[in-house]
Amino acid sequence: MTIEARLTELGIALPKPAAPVASYVPVVLEGGFAHVSGQLPFVDGELVTGRLGEDVSLEDGMAAARACGLMILAQIKGAGIELDQVKQIVKLGAFVNSTPDFTDQPKIANGASDLMQEIFGDAGRHARAAVGVPSLPLGAAVEVDAIIAIAAE
Numbered sequence: 001m002t003i004e005a006r007l008t009e010l011g012i013a014l015p016k017p018a019a020p021v022a023s024y025v026p027v028v029l030e031g032g033f034a035h036v037s038g039q040l041p042f043v044d045g046e047l048v049t050g051r052l053g054e055d056v057s058l059e060d061g062m063a064a065a066r067a068c069g070l071m072i073l074a075q076i077k078g079a080g081i082e083l084d085q086v087k088q089i090v091k092l093g094a095f096v097n098s099t100p101d102f103t104d105q106p107k108i109a110n111g112a113s114d115l116m117q118e119i120f121g122d123a124g125r126h127a128r129a130a131v132g133v134p135s136l137p138l139g140a141a142v143e144v145d146a147i148i149a150i151a152a153e
Contacts, residue, residue: 065111
């Protein structure tokens with residue numbers, strides 16, 4: 001089954017790739033790896049903002065991380081890489097806008113991690129970092145970046 005067919009089976013529609021908010025490119029393909037810049041959580045075209053431990057629930061934070069994961073895949077496609085070329089999700093980095101006493105960053109990051117495994121199976125299993133930060137661009141609740149191994153066409 002193709003990844004596109006898998007997305008359809010799961011009822012997942014990828015968003016339109018977001019434009020960069022500063023001086024960078026969304027994806028750099030080098031040495032068989034796609035390095036995807038940090039992606040922000042857009043749900044129904046709206047940025048999910050706020051802080052975990054303050055005004056964003058655990059469930060909403062996980063959904064925001066999942067939205068970041070969907071945007072990562074949208075950026076890959078936007079860079080002209082077919083999703084069937086993904087050999088392995090190598091690493092995700094999750095940055096969680098959170099209060100100093102919030103310690104569930106790994107649970108939030110699971111929103112993106114579980115998505116990758118749901119779509120790619122074993123190829124979606126990856127290394128990961130999940131860290132709390134005092135703020136993120138545009139007030140986003142979560143930001144996720146990725147390193148993805150890509151097969152040659």
